[in-house]
Amino acid sequence: MANGIALTGNSSFFREKVLLGMGWGEYLRSLLTPANAVAAVILAVGIPLLAYRFAAGLGATTALSQAYPWGIWIGFDMMTGIVLAAGGFTIGASVQLLGLKDFHGIERSAILTAFLGYVMAVIGLLADLGRPWNIVQAVFSFGSASPLFEVAWCVMCYTTVLLLEFTVPFFEWLGWRKLHAVLKKMLIALTVLSVVFSTMHQSALGSLFLLAPTKLHPLWYSPFIFIFFFISAILAGISMAVIESSISHKVFARQLVGKHVDVDALVCGLGKAGAVVAFAYFFIKLQGVIDGHAWGHLATGWGALFLVETVGLVLVPSLLFAWGARHREPRAVKVAAVLAVGGIILNRLNVAVIAMNWTNPIRYVPSWMEVWVSLTLVTLGVVAFRWIVNRMPIIREDSAFPQEH
Amino acid sequence: MRLTRRAFFKVAGVTAGTGIAVAASARSAGPAPVDPGLPGVLVDATRCTGCRACEAACAEANKNPAPDAAADMSVRRDTSQHVFTVINQAEGPAGAPRFGKKQCMHCLAPACASACPVRAMDKLPTGPVVYDPGKCMGCRYCMVACAFDVPKYEYERAAPRVRKCNFCSERQAAGLAPACTSVCPSGALTFGKREALLEEAKRRIYADGSTYVRHVYGEHEVGGTSWLYISDIPFEKMALNTGMPERPYTDLVAGALGVPPFIMTLWPPLLMGLYTFSKRRDEVDEKEVHHG
Amino acid sequence: MTSDFLAIYPAKLMEYGLAITYLLLFIPMWRYVQGGQKVLAVQPVQGRHDAERWPAVAVAAPWPSLGWFQVPAGVALHPGHTWARLEADGLVSVGVDDFAQRLVAPSTVELPQTGAVVTQGEAAVAIGDGRHSVPLVSPVNGTVVAVNRAVAEDPNLLQNAYGTGWLFKVKAPRLEADQRQLLHAQAARHFLDGEAEALAMRASPEVGQVLQDGGAPVHGLARVLAGDDGWEALAREFFHTEKGTP
Numbered sequence: 007m008a009n010g011i012a013l014t015g016n017s018s019f020f021r022e023k024v025l026l027g028m029g030w031g032e033y034l035r036s037l038l039t040p041a042n043a044v045a046a047v048i049l050a051v052g053i054p055l056l057a058y059r060f061a062a063g064l065g066a067t068t069a070l071s072q073a074y075p076w077g078i079w080i081g082f083d084m085m086t087g088i089v090l091a092a093g094g095f096t097i098g099a100s101v102q103l104l105g106l107k108d109f110h111g112i113e114r115s116a117i118l119t120a121f122l123g124y125v126m127a128v129i130g131l132l133a134d135l136g137r138p139w140n141i142v143q144a145v146f147s148f149g150s151a152s153p154l155f156e157v158a159w160c161v162m163c164y165t166t167v168l169l170l171e172f173t174v175p176f177f178e179w180l181g182w183r184k185l186h187a188v189l190k191k192m193l194i195a196l197t198v199l200s201v202v203f204s205t206m207h208q209s210a211l212g213s214l215f216l217l218a219p220t221k222l223h224p225l226w227y228s229p230f231i232f233i234f235f236f237i238s239a240i241l242a243g244i245s246m247a248v249i250e251s252s253i254s255h256k257v258f259a260r261q262l263v264g265k266h267v268d269v270d271a272l273v274c275g276l277g278k279a280g281a282v283v284a285f286a287y288f289f290i291k292l293q294g295v296i297d298g299h300a301w302g303h304l305a306t307g308w309g310a311l312f313l314v315e316t317v318g319l320v321l322v323p324s325l326l327f328a329w330g331a332r333h334r335e336p337r338a339v340k341v342a343a344v345l346a347v348g349g350i351i352l353n354r355l356n357v358a359v360i361a362m363n364w365t366n367p368i369r370y371v372p373s374w375m376e377v378w379v380s381l382t383l384v385t386l387g388v389v390a391f392r393w394i395v396n397r398m399p400i401i402r403e404d405s406a407f408p409q410e411h
Numbered sequence: 412m413r414l415t416r417r418a419f420f421k422v423a424g425v426t427a428g429t430g431i432a433v434a435a436s437a438r439s440a441g442p443a444p445v446d447p448g449l450p451g452v453l454v455d456a457t458r459c460t461g462c463r464a465c466e467a468a469c470a471e472a473n474k475n476p477a478p479d480a481a482a483d484m485s486v487r488r489d490t491s492q493h494v495f496t497v498i499n500q501a502e503g504p505a506g507a508p509r510f511g512k513k514q515c516m517h518c519l520a521p522a523c524a525s526a527c528p529v530r531a532m533d534k535l536p537t538g539p540v541v542y543d544p545g546k547c548m549g550c551r552y553c554m555v556a557c558a559f560d561v562p563k564y565e566y567e568r569a570a571p572r573v574r575k576c577n578f579c580s581e582r583q584a585a586g587l588a589p590a591c592t593s594v595c596p597s598g599a600l601t602f603g604k605r606e607a608l609l610e611e612a613k614r615r616i617y618a619d620g621s622t623y624v625r626h627v628y629g630e631h632e633v634g635g636t637s638w639l640y641i642s643d644i645p646f647e648k649m650a651l652n653t654g655m656p657e658r659p660y661t662d663l664v665a666g667a668l669g670v671p672p673f674i675m676t677l678w679p680p681l682l683m684g685l686y687t688f689s690k691r692r693d694e695v696d697e698k699e700v701h702h703g
Numbered sequence: 704m705t706s707d708f709l710a711i712y713p714a715k716l717m718e719y720g721l722a723i724t725y726l727l728l729f730i731p732m733w734r735y736v737q738g739g740q741k742v743l744a745v746q747p748v749q750g751r752h753d754a755e756r757w758p759a760v761a762v763a764a765p766w767p768s769l770g771w772f773q774v775p776a777g778v779a780l781h782p783g784h785t786w787a788r789l790e791a792d793g794l795v796s797v798g799v800d801d802f803a804q805r806l807v808a809p810s811t812v813e814l815p816q817t818g819a820v821v822t823q824g825e826a827a828v829a830i831g832d833g834r835h836s837v838p839l840v841s842p843v844n845g846t847v848v849a850v851n852r853a854v855a856e857d858p859n860l861l862q863n864a865y866g867t868g869w870l871f872k873v874k875a876p877r878l879e880a881d882q883r884q885l886l887h888a889q890a891a892r893h894f895l896d897g898e899a900e901a902l903a904m905r906a907s908p909e910v911g912q913v914l915q916d917g918g919a920p921v922h923g924l925a926r927v928l929a930g931d932d933g934w935e936a937l938a939r940e941f942f943h944t945e946k947g948t949p
Contacts, residue, residue, distance in 0.1 A: 027877030065566030072491070072563050075551035103682050105689030136549020136564065136571040143529040143546045153664055154552050155528040156671060194686065202678045206671045213667035217522050217556040220655050232667045260824060261884070281736045289725040296717045299710060328732065332739040362555075405887055 023179065023397060045385050052382025055375055059133055067375045073363055074370035081358030083130025083380050085211055086351050087123050088161070089235070089242045093250065094120025094168055095197075095204040096243030102197040109272060112251040114175055114400045116243075119250050121168040122390050124161065126383045133379060153213035160207035167200050178407045179398040186407065208239035215357055223361035225303050225312040228294035231357075237287045242350045244280040245323075248273050248343035252336075258395055261402035270336040277331035277339035284324030284346060291316045308361065315356060319349025449519070449637065450538045450583060451605030452592055453612055456642035456649060457623070459510040459599035461498055465591035469496045469514075472579060472590035487650050490514065492565045495576040496591060499650040504622065504643060511649025512600070514591070515540060515561045515576040516629060517637035520659030523553035523562060532562075532573070538637055539578035547573060558633050558655040578637070605637055612641050634659025772802040772895040775865050779885035780894065781842035783824070783943040786865065787875075787885065794848060794872040797821075799830060799839055802898055804861040804868065807938055808923030811836060812858045814870055819847045821873060823881050826944055828870055830858070832926070835935040838944045843881040845873030898941065902928070 025033045059067040070077050097116035100106040132138045144158045170189060177186035212235030215222050228234070255262060255269040295301055295312075303309050323346040330338030359370060395401055466478040475493045482488065484500035496514035503509035521540045523532045531547035534540045549571060554562045565571035579589035587593065592602035601608060609630060616623040628640035633655055640646060647653045656663070778786045784803040788796045809830035821827040826838035849872040854860045861868040875881060886894050902924065925934035939945050 022877075022879045027880035061569075063567060063569050064571065065568075068566075070564075070566060072489070072554070073560070075554040075564060099682070103686045103689070105686070105693055134550075136551065136566075137544070137547055138549070140529070140531075140546060140548035143531075143548060147529040147531075147546050149526075149528040149530045151525040151661060151664075151668070152528045152552070153668060154526065154550060156668065158528055198679050198682045201682055202675055205674050205678065209667070209670070213664055214552070214555075216663045216667060217526055217552075217660055219663065220558055220652070221555070229663070229666065232670070278736050282733065285729070285732055286725075289721065292721055293718055296714055296721060299714050301717075328736045331736050334739060402883065404883065405885075405890055408890075 026396065045389055048378075048381055048385045049389075052378050052385070055379055056133060056382065059375070059379065064134075064136060067373065067379075069371060069373040069376065071370070073366055073368065074359070076358055076362070077134075077370060078355070078359065078372045078376055078380055079130050079134035081355050082351070083383055084127050084134070085354045085358055087127035087130060087383075088211065089208065089239050089350055089354060090246050090347065091120040091123025091127070092204065092208060092239040092243035093117075093247045094171070094243070095200040096240055097247050098171070098197045099201050102194055103201070106275075108275060109247075111269075111401075112247055112254075112272060115250060115254050115395070116247050117168065117171050118175075118391060118394060118400055119246065121165070121172045122387045124165045124168060126387045128161070128165065129386075130380070130383050153210045153216070156210040157207050157214070160203045160210065164200065164203035164207065167196050167203060171196050171200070175398045175400055175404075178404045181406070204239070205236060209233065209236040211235055212357075218362065221363050222357065223303070223308050223364040224298055224300035225295055225308055226357050226361050228298050230290070230294050230297065234287070234291060234294060237283065237290065238350050238353060241280065241283045241287055241320075241346055244276050244283060245343040245346040245350075248276050248280070248340055249347065252340055254395065254401055257392075258401045261395075270334075273336045273339050274331050274334050277327045277336075277342065280339070280342065280346065281324050281327035281331055284320050284327060288316055288321045288324060291320065308364065311356065311360070315349055315352045319345055319352060323349065447604060447606045449605045450578070451603065451608045451637045451639055452589070453601040453603070453608040454512055454638060454640045455599050455601070455615070456509050456511060456640065456644070458597045459498070459512070460597050461500060461508060461510040462596060463498050464594045464596060465512060465600065466494075466496055466498060468590040468594040469576070470494070472582070473577075484510070488513075489650075490561060490563055490575065492563045492572075492574040495574070501644060501648040501650070509642065509644050509649060510599075511640075511642070511646075511651055512591075513559075513561075513650060514638070515578070516559050516632075517576075517578050518633050518659075519635040519637070520633065520661045522556040522558060522633065522660035525661045525664070526552045526556035528552070535580060537580070537583065539580035539583065541577045541580050542573055542575065544570075544572045549573075556660065558660070559652050605639070608639055612639055616641055628653075631657040633657070634662070772800070772805065772899055774800065774891045774895060776888065778865055778891075779842065779882055779887050780891040781823075781840065781885055782894065783840040783842070784898075784941060785828075785839050785842045787842040787882075788865075789878065790872070793874075795843055795845065795875045795878065796869045796872050797827075797842060798864055798869045799828065799861065800895075801864045802895055803830070803839060803938075803942065804864050806902075806923075806925045806941065807832070807837065807934075808926075809836075809858050809861060812855050812861070812870070814850045814855055815847050817847050817850055821845055821847060823884060824943075830861070832923075832934075834931070837935055837938040837942060839942045840944060841873075842885055843873060843875045844877050845875035847871050848874050901941075 021027060021029070028036065055067070064070055068077055068079070093116035097109055097113050101109050101113045132141070135141060141158075144155065144162075149155045170192065174186065174189050174193065177183075177189065209232035212232040215227065215231055216229065219227055251269055252273060295304070304312065323342040326338050326342035326345065330336065330340075330342060363370075399407065461484060463478060469475070470477050473495055475495065478494065484498055488497040488499055490497055490513060496512060499511050499513065501509045501511065517538060517540050521532070521534050524530070524534045524540055527533070527547075528550065529546045529548060531543045531545075532540065532553045533543065549564075551564060551573070553573060554560075554564060562573045562575045564573055579587070582589060588602040592600040601611070609627065612627045612630075615621060616625055616627070622643040623641050624643060624645060626646075628642070628646045628651060629636035629638050632653075634657070640651065642649065774780055774786070778788045780786050780800060784800045784806075786798055786800050790796055807830050810833050811829075811831045813829040813831075813836065815821060815827055821841035821844065823842060823844045824840050827841035829836045829838045831837065851869050851871060854868060854870060925938045928934070929937040936945075
């Protein structure tokens with residue numbers, strides 16, 4: 007189907023594509039919103055903080071210590087960032103491989119969320135590394151006995167796959183048909199690779215902690231921790247897809263006028279999947295505790311934390327997902343998704359920081375600079391997401407590149 | 412129009428089951444034969460006088476600042492980025508002090524080296540576990556992995572390094588003993604071949620009238636370490652970490668690390684199978700709609 | 704050592720017990736989640752009606768081509784049922800589409816002033832029957848440079864919706880960006896077919912039957928479907944100008 011009408015004005019490519027058809031003055035004025043003001047404050051402090059970290063070192067900016075070499079830049083920016091970006095492979099696989107075409111409307115935004123999530127996780131990692139210039143050493147010196155080696159390589163490969171998947175709407179935006187056609191053909195292969203790489207590194211992030219049996223609390227330490235991380239990644243993908251698509255379709259509603267992607271129906275469909283996955287995840291977490299003979303710990307303070315994480319933020323969302331899906335109540339599904347995401351964030355923080363070194367009476371508390379940098383990276387991701395969605399066919403469809411249904 | 416869920420779960424279940432079975436069979440190395448030529452040090456706590464000559468010799472050999480003479484050894488001391496070995500004091504039998512030396516244990520299957528993604532921490536074939544800052548990216552995973560909490564980090568520097576005892580690997584390569592063992596005046600530190608030192612340790616423990624704890628610390632811990640300790644008071648009293656598994660840490664990740672090649676092999680046919688399956692269902696549905 | 708070995712047995716008992724409990728709970732869990740009404744999630748360019756109105760059937764059929772409402776080539780349609788066309792002089796003509804004028808059969812038309820600024824997606828014109836009038840949105844952004852006075856005087860001209868029924872012309876500086884929100888050619892036809900079907904479903908079953916047999920829609924269909932007072936809300940819904948919409 008050709009776009010037969012040339013309703014083009016005489017504007018430049020930059021003006022149309024980047025400035026959304028406005029002049030510079032008008033565009034800059036359009037940026038003066040309260041949300042942008044908040045983002046500007048966060049970035050105005052955060053970006054210099056990042057520079058300061060590289061200038062002054064980790065000791066000056068973080069609360070890391072000899073007892074706590076990993077803090078929230080690893081526990082949150084990297085580990086939570088990567089797990090919450092799992093929507094890319096879960097939704098992508100659902101649409102492309104399982105044939106669940108209903109979810110096509112949210113597939114691109116899920117992939118974009120994943121791509122930006124991984125970029126921000128990598129930036130967070132570079133901020134945390136003591137000698138970040140040596141990160142390329144992973145390409146030459148193979149520490150292949152290390153789960154971290156597997157994480158490094160799979161994240162590298164997967165970010166590349168995400169970038170390639172993202173170029174499909176990117177080339178639509180630029181109108182580069184030939185490249186677009188090439189990439190579009192590769193989409194099935196890319197989706198298969200995305201599931202392969204994601205399975206590997208999502209689980210390998212869990213395997214990292216296999217080397218800390220004396221340091222990680224027995225309620226979380228299990229030889230099966232890599233399975234827990236993988237299943238919770240699937241749950242994270244589903245939950246983030248609910249949250250992100252609900253927000254996007256409201257914020258960017260203008261792009262959908264006339265197109266009826268019934269987000270509420272998609273959300274309820276995701277709720278079904280979320281209910282089943284969360285239900286299974288809850289039970290395998292319990293199995294892990296039994297397998298490790300650690301049920302005695304459930305009566306302690308650590309047990310309370312574990313129960314909050316698994317009962318409160320996995321089982322409860324599972325039941326809420328189920329109820330919301332059955333009764334077609336998207337609000338219940340959205341609440342469940344938020345709870346599930348909270349549970350996954352808590353799980354990653356527990357494993358990496360809170361329940362780590364659990365016998366040490368001195369606890370790690372992040373410095374305000376660490377927190378602010380993490381906040382900065384999240385803000386950067388959100389701002390980038392909005393910039394891209396306002397211009398490229400992520401939520402809306404470009405009529406010059408019709409999607410098959 | 413869609414892949415039936417039953418079919419999907421069937422296929423997924425079989426594959427997942429296989430994967431889990433593979434992963435859960437964490438292969439155990441079992442008691443592997445140790446190279447008899449590997450170096451070791453026997454630390455006999457009953458002979459240590461707490462003179463701390465070893466601390467001074469270590470500092471000099473590694474160009475670290477000289478140890479603080481006024482340090483209180485009964486308060487638990489730890490190694491740091493400029494202190495590679497410390498002596499801790501504990502109360503021994505009949506009120507006599509006992510002293511424990513802490514430094515890198517140079518494990519036979521070092522967790523830090525297995526953890527390092529770029530082999531900046533590496534075990535030399537000759538025994539010492541050494542560090543190459545040229546490769547290190549500063550991920551600090553070695554610090555997380557070490558059961559003995561040995562590696563320490565230079566957080567204050569712009570180009571920070573991981574710091575720990577390197578068993579005087581250059582001195583050993585030149586045929587010398589490590590600095591600390593060569594200055595010990597009381598014979599608490601004996602440098603030699605690990606095999607032989609293990610026998611000597613057991614001989615002392617099982618000699619008539621011995622008061623040693625009947626355990627050689629480092630014989631089996633984390634699969635065995637190069638530094639072996641014998642003592643007549645419990646080891647944890649001397650600020651040595653206990654309670655770690657006797658399996659080498661490499662065994663703990665072997666199962667999980669064995670899975671990726673299976674995923675790379677099995678996932679593509681599984682996923683392409685699902686894709687083909689769901690496409691056929693779509694085609695069949697379309698045909699039915701057009702004919703019906 | 705012995706106690707370690709014996710500790711395996713209670714643990715294994717609990718493990719298998721938990722797994723069996725899970726399997727037993729899984730069956731009702733699955734059935735519960737799968738219960739509830741089936742939903743069609745994506746109905747592109749079809750309409751914004753509640754899923755409840757649609758039958759619980761997986762749709763793979765092609766669109767019904769009722770051909771009730773027309774859109775000619777060269778015209779870009781806004782889902783609010785207004786259209787835009789780039790003219791030879793570089794201005795953009797704007798009007799309401801065939802669907803809109805048949806739905807309302809207006810006797811009054813309100814046009815913007817020359818020089819007024821119109822915004823895509825926001826109300827720019829209104830058509831009515833003398834008692835109520837409904838606004839329609841502008842399909843493009845721009846400044847009004849000409850207005851069709853003839854239509855204001857004789858609203859019947861609207862029956863040639865894309866010709867003599869043009870309403871105003873704008874200078875549209877952001878046309879390339881604006882037209883991304885518009886429907887062209889086949890997409891526009893599909894859209895109108897979908898709107899037609901939505902209308903048909905709204906009608907009572909008997910009327911729906913007749914219409915599906917190929918009859919032409921009655922002029923002023925909104926009044927037929929929703930009555931003299933209710934037609935305004937119906938029309939506003941289709942034109943995306945519900946009361947309370949900015």
